[in-house]
């Protein structure tokens with residue numbers, strides 16, 4: 001007999017935002033998470049030794065064009081101005097990313113203006129003999145030419161995805177990946193910032209409602225679904241089905257943590273473009289909170305590799321094999337009563353935080369509308385395919 005409570009599997013952004021919305025609509029909500037903390041992969045915690053706020057599962061910068069989502073997060077936390085300015089070390093020099101006019105002038109030892117740089121890249125550097133690029137490599141060669149491709153795209157992509165760029169689809173690089181001005185802000189979005197006390201503090205406030213109860217270190221088992229009026233599941237889609245059709249492929253990350261007395265690299269994120277350097281980037285967490293001041297520093301060297309069943313799934317691979325398998329899991333999910341699959345793992349997509357919140361709000365609203373109209377809630381409010 002189904003209970004009257006709703007269950008959120010996962011205390012990340014998806015579970016917290018949906019849970020809060022349903023609680024405010026007068027429903028009782030349980031939230032469970034296998035981990036010992038809330039916040040999912042956005043989790044932040046203070047390092048007791050240095051006082052630095054650490055992005056435990058990798059660097060997270062909030063950016064969005066969605067005014068409702070921006071107002072939503074600001075209702076739970078003060079967001080302080082933050083621009084993501086990434087640097088890259090390659091070929092014995094440090095450059096500015098994304099590749100911009102500064103990078104181009106420095107890399108080629110020139111002093112070009114925007115129009116000159118555009119002509120230089122598109123007429124002298126780009127490989128115009130490639131009429132219809134078939135792979136990521138050909139697309140990059142066609143757009144920027146061999147020199148920039150090898151310095152900034154090739155090694156990084158091999159390390160990040162574990163495959164040669166010639167085996168990746170051209171569609172990954174949709175448009176010219178360089179800027180012909182000095183704009184080094186990584187994101188184009190209108191609203192950008194960092195939560196003053198971190199994402200976990202913000203998510204704790206979202207979950208702070210008398211109708212919400214949270215249980216940590218609690219692994220959900222599908223057999224418990226019947227105890228609830230409906231389940232919102234932000235765990236891995238294939239995990240719900242005990243991987244009966246096989247595993248959806250992911251990349252995982254290893255973070256090699258080290259501390260430093262002072263300022264280790266002078267910026268939050270330093271990428272390493274060369275394949276000979278085994279890590280993709282180094283994150284120095286204190287630079288994500290420039291309004292704080294700390295003597296000590298906490299850094300992560302980040303390594304990417306294939307995800308095994310014991311690892312945390314980070315980036316969905318979503319190539320041909322995975323999409324076929326995803327199709328089969330979606331068909332199974334659509335036969336499953338009483339559950340809606342949400343979030344980055346439940347829909348097997350890379351989702352930025354703002355998109356996660358947007359989808360969570362839309363899911364909660366759609367669910368309440370369906371319930372009011374006596375309709376059966378669907379397995380997905382956002383199609384994973």
Ligand SMILES: Cc1cc2nc3c(=O)[nH]c(=O)nc-3n(C[C@H](O)[C@H](O)[C@H](O)COP(=O)(O)OP(=O)(O)OC[C@H]3O[C@@H](n4cnc5c(N)ncnc54)[C@H](O)[C@@H]3O)c2cc1C
Nearest residue numbers: 010012013014034040041058060061220235343344352353
């Ligand atoms: C390395 C990295 C960097 C990122 N950087 C950015 C960034 O800069 N900006 C940005 O906007 N976004 C970024 N993101 C995306 C961001 O992490 C996601 O948008 C967000 O985490 C999605 O939230 P979620 O609740 O859907 O999933 P998660 O945060 O993954 O939460 C799911 C939760 O479910 C729990 N769970 C799973 N299965 C079970 C089970 N069976 N029982 C109990 N609990 C379970 C997990 O423990 C987890 O806590 C980044 C992602 C990664 C991987």
